Every structure is written in C-alpha cells, then in structure tokens.
Amino acid sequence: MGLLCWKCGASLRDVPRPLSRLSQCPDCFSDLYCCRMCRKFAPKYIAKCSDERADPPQNKQGANFCDWFSPDPDAFSGREQSAEQQSKDALAALFGGAPRDNQEAEQDTPPQDARSRTERALNEAKKLFGGD
Numbered sequence: 646m647g648l649l650c651w652k653c654g655a656s657l658r659d660v661p662r663p664l665s666r667l668s669q670c671p672d673c674f675s676d677l678y679c680c681r682m683c684r685k686f687a688p689k690y691i692a693k694c695s696d697e698r699a700d701p702p703q704n705k706q707g708a709n710f711c712d713w714f715s716p717d718p719d720a721f722s723g724r725e726q727s728a729e730q731q732s733k734d735a736l737a738a739l740f741g742g743a744p745r746d747n748q749e750a751e752q753d754t755p756p757q758d759a760r761s762r763t764e765r766a767l768n769e770a771k772k773l774f775g776g777d
Contacts, residue, residue, distance in 0.1 A: 651720035680705035
C-alpha cells in the first residue's frame, strides 16, 4: 500500500525517500517529517513522544529535526477529513443548504433548491415593487 499523508490520505509514492525535513504532501502541503507521520506518535501525550530519547515536540503537526523519526504507513486515520466534512455539513445546515460532497461543492452552479429559492425571492420582490 505504501505511505499515505497523515492529514489527507494522499499517496506519497512519488515523494523522495528518505523523507527530509522539507518534505510536504503533494496534495495538501502538510509537513511529512513530523510527529503525526511517525510510528512513535503518541496522541495521548501533549508534549511528549513515546520514545523517551526524543526531545519534547513543540508542534506535532509541523516539521522537526527528530533523530528518532520513522515514517508510519498507518498514520492516516481519516479523522481530520471527517471532522472537516462535519464542519462543512453543519455550516450547510445552518444556512439552509443540504450537506454536499466535495465534487458538488466545487461546481459553479448552485444546487437546485437554492436556485428555486432565489427565483421565488425575485418573484416576491417583483410583486412587492411592481417590477417586470
């Protein structure tokens, strides 16, 4: 299966090995030489690594100089992506739209129910102000 980006799950097949401190995901541009991409990543510790030899990390999502870094092929969990989608769905519900998938969100045309609401609003405004 190979390495996947810890944040977006994109394949890192074309990223040169070994990962350098400057390596980034080709899709989401997240740093790859970071705690979140390491086998020793310990989410239960705020400022600590599961390897006692490692210096305490300042930012687990940012690039670092850790000598104990070892890329984890199972670093991607999908939680970040699902949290992002949940936020988008909550915003869509708040503003009267139905949750949409990423393909639909990228289209330039509004969803059918938004067009019909707009048309109804224009018709009501025309009635109210006597437009054409």
